Amino acid sequence: MFLVGALATLATVLPLFLGTHPLPWEFYWMSMLMGAGFLIAGSGVVRSVLAQRRQPEAVAAPSPSAPPAG
Numbered sequence: 380m381f382l383v384g385a386l387a388t389l390a391t392v393l394p395l396f397l398g399t400h401p402l403p404w405e406f407y408w409m410s411m412l413m414g415a416g417f418l419i420a421g422s423g424v425v426r427s428v429l430a431q432r433r434q435p436e437a438v439a440a441p442s443p444s445a446p447p448a449g
Contacts, residue, residue, distance in 0.1 A: 384413025
């Protein structure tokens with residue numbers, strides 16, 4: 380999604396430098412996919428960090444089904 384948005388952004392900005400006619404408005408909307416893709420990737424990183432933080436806590440906590448020692 381980020382890549383599609385980045386390519387649409389590049390295609391939208393390129394006519395400004397080439398002096399050609401601007402692209403249709405659909406390309407401007409497609410360029411917003413870059414931000415949406417960035418947010419999705421960022422939320423995936425946050426979920427991964429939270430899962431890695433919970434993992435040592437789950438290992439350190441004793442299992443409720445384990446028989447008592449002694």
